[in-house]
Amino acid sequence: KYKDIVNTNVIVKNIMKNYIKNGYRVLDCTVGNGNDTVILAELVGESGKVYGFDIQDIALERTKEKLIGFNLYDRVNLIKDSHENIIKYISEGLDFIIYNLGYLPRGDKSIKTNETSTIKSLKQALKLINKNGLILLTVYTGHEGGNSEKDAIESLLISLNQKEFNALKFDFINQINNPPMLYAIEKSN
Numbered sequence: 001k002y003k004d005i006v007n008t009n010v011i012v013k014n015i016m017k018n019y020i021k022n023g024y025r026v027l028d029c030t031v032g033n034g035n036d037t038v039i040l041a042e043l044v045g046e047s048g049k050v051y052g053f054d055i056q057d058i059a060l061e062r063t064k065e066k067l068i069g070f071n072l073y074d075r076v077n078l079i080k081d082s083h084e085n086i087i088k089y090i091s092e093g094l095d096f097i098i099y100n101l102g103y104l105p106r107g108d109k110s111i112k113t114n115e116t117s118t119i120k121s122l123k124q125a126l127k128l129i130n131k132n133g134l135i136l137l138t139v140y141t142g143h144e145g146g147n148s149e150k151d152a153i154e155s156l157l158i159s160l161n162q163k164e165f166n167a168l169k170f171d172f173i174n175q176i177n178n179p180p181m182l183y184a185i186e187k188s189n
């Protein structure tokens with residue numbers, strides 16, 4: 001049981017647990033330390049598949065180690081490339097896609113997601129996502145470049161046709177120090 005429900009990490013976990021079913025095809029666009037990838041691998045079950053991208057060896061190594069520890073590595077395809085190239089590796093429709101933007105916790109803070117590659121990636125994600133599929137993005141604005149990345153994402157999401165997508169923003173309205181924002185996009189048609 002979670003103590004705080006109004007927390008982006010907890011909301012993301014709860015949505016994943018409620019939404020992802022056995023056999024789902026899912027994508028983690030920023031595997032980082034592998035926390036989300038492990039949850040995804042567990043939820044899709046043996047018949048499911050997880051694709052995971054990161055540009056840093058250290059992130060992929062940490063994630064691989066965690067997956068092996070939980071005996072979940074066999075259903076995961078870890079790819080060392082920018083998520084702006086997901087379409088080069090994935091040709092099937094996806095049921096769920098997650099982004100946790102910014103830099104690697106316990107890593108080099110200068111290596112971080114950026115507006116250009118994130119938007120390229122998100123446009124591909126919007127094409128790959130299946131009908132009734134879901135995309136979650138956690139966005140941080142406390143670091144340099146974070147605000148313009150957030151603005152670019154929001155402009156793209158605002159422009160989506162409401163007949164095709166439902167785009168929702170979760171935003172803290174009383175917290176100091178740049179709290180994270182969470183966007184959820186559901187393909188409805």
Ligand code: SAM
Nearest residue numbers: 030032033034035036054082083100104112113
């Ligand atoms: N969700 C992860 C977890 O559970 O540990 C944390 C992700 S961390 C906040 C962001 C990650 O995005 C970093 O590991 C960073 O290397 C990665 N990243 C930065 N630019 C990227 C890009 N263009 N493509 C893929 N990953 C990228």
